[in-house]
Amino acid sequence: AKFKVFITRRIPQEGIDLLETVADVEINPEDAPLPRPLLLEKAAECDAMIGVLTDRINGEFFDAAKNLKGYANYAVGYDNIDVNEATRRQIPVSNTPGVLTTATAECAWALLFSVARRVVETDHIMRSDKWTGWGPLQFIGGDIKGKTLGIVGAGRIGTEMALMSRGFDMPVLYTSSSGRTNGALEAELNAELVSFEELLKRSDFISLHAPLTPTTKHMFDESAFSLMKKTAYLINTARGPVINEADLVQALQSGEIAGAGLDVYENEPAMAPGLAELDNVVILPHIGSATKSSRTNMATMAARNIIAMLKGETPETCLNPEIFT
Numbered sequence: 001a002k003f004k005v006f007i008t009r010r011i012p013q014e015g016i017d018l019l020e021t022v023a024d025v026e027i028n029p030e031d032a033p034l035p036r037p038l039l040l041e042k043a044a045e046c047d048a049m050i051g052v053l054t055d056r057i058n059g060e061f062f063d064a065a066k067n068l069k070g071y072a073n074y075a076v077g078y079d080n081i082d083v084n085e086a087t088r089r090q091i092p093v094s095n096t097p098g099v100l101t102t103a104t105a106e107c108a109w110a111l112l113f114s115v116a117r118r119v120v121e122t123d124h125i126m127r128s129d130k131w132t133g134w135g136p137l138q139f140i141g142g143d144i145k146g147k148t149l150g151i152v153g154a155g156r157i158g159t160e161m162a163l164m165s166r167g168f169d170m171p172v173l174y175t176s177s178s179g180r181t182n183g184a185l186e187a188e189l190n191a192e193l194v195s196f197e198e199l200l201k202r203s204d205f206i207s208l209h210a211p212l213t214p215t216t217k218h219m220f221d222e223s224a225f226s227l228m229k230k231t232a233y234l235i236n237t238a239r240g241p242v243i244n245e246a247d248l249v250q251a252l253q254s255g256e257i258a259g260a261g262l263d264v265y266e267n268e269p270a271m272a273p274g275l276a277e278l279d280n281v282v283i284l285p286h287i288g289s290a291t292k293s294s295r296t297n298m299a300t301m302a303a304r305n306i307i308a309m310l311k312g313e314t315p316e317t318c319l320n321p322e323i324f325t
């Protein structure tokens with residue numbers, strides 16, 4: 001009999017076509033997160049699964065997944081997976097690094113430009129017919145060229161985002177959780193590795209690219225905002241809970257920082273009370289990786305990972321490769 005693969009949300013067809021060469025593929029027919037009881041039921045029936053960041057892949061999931069030979073996350077971030085629980089059961093798990101780096105870095109820039117130049121706020125003014133005509137003091141935003149860019153989490157995406165600043169002559173600061181220097185950033189941009197506190201104090205734009213871990217949770221809270229410049233902007237295309245969103249609303253309301261561009265939220269799809277009422281935020285519905293090539297390549301990467309797992313081979317982007325040694 002053919003292998004059974006379940007996919008918790010419809011993904012681009014290229015990935016499904018690839019999987020169908022080795023397996024019978026079933027896909028959640030709803031365009032909505034799979035309800036937990038159904039996720040556990042499907043886990044019990046299938047040989048491998050592709051899931052998304054709203055699926056909690058934890059001990060309970062693996063207990064239900066009696067025949068599971070592998071799980072592929074359709075995301076680079078994998079805070080939704082308890083990798084230790086997978087490893088304990090010798091089940092390989094994978095993510096989709098690399099293929100969404102450019103798309104996510106571009107999304108961070110879209111947010112940076114939009115919030116600094118008040119693009120969304122003023123678009124609303126136009127649409128609501130409230131513009132009274134050109135004026136010298138209208139809608140003045142923040143300068144970008146020559147301003148200091150701070151990268152928190154200079155991994156693949158953070159590095160790419162910083163490298164894209166080249167046309168804007170921005171001094172670049174970065175932090176490193178490992179303490180290791182980033183060769184590309186230092187060679188290409190003369191970037192400077194600094195402490196988190198120094199980055200907060202010196203940056204005009206801070207772009208967040210750290211994974212969500214117990215250490216990074218609420219890294220940006222009231223005390224972090226109080227160290228930032230009043231003219232600084234915060235951009236987040238990583239994970240919502242890295243920011244204490246209630247504290248952010250407070251900081252934006254009180255003018256402790258100038259603005260924020262957000263693609264991710266603490267309790268998606270909800271937002272902290274007050275956030276959506278603020279003019280100095282740009283708020284996107286978690287679309288960092290949402291380009292044609294990025295989403296397609298995520299699908300084929302996840303499919304290739306599943307195919308390897310079904311063969312008992314180490315997948316290309318395995319999060320627990322030690323189980324194969």
Ligand code: GLV
Binds near residue numbers: 238
């Ligand atoms: C999306 O947020 C991802 O981690 O790929």
Ligand code: GLV
Binds near residue numbers: 155157
């Ligand atoms: C994400 O995977 C990153 O490395 O920035």
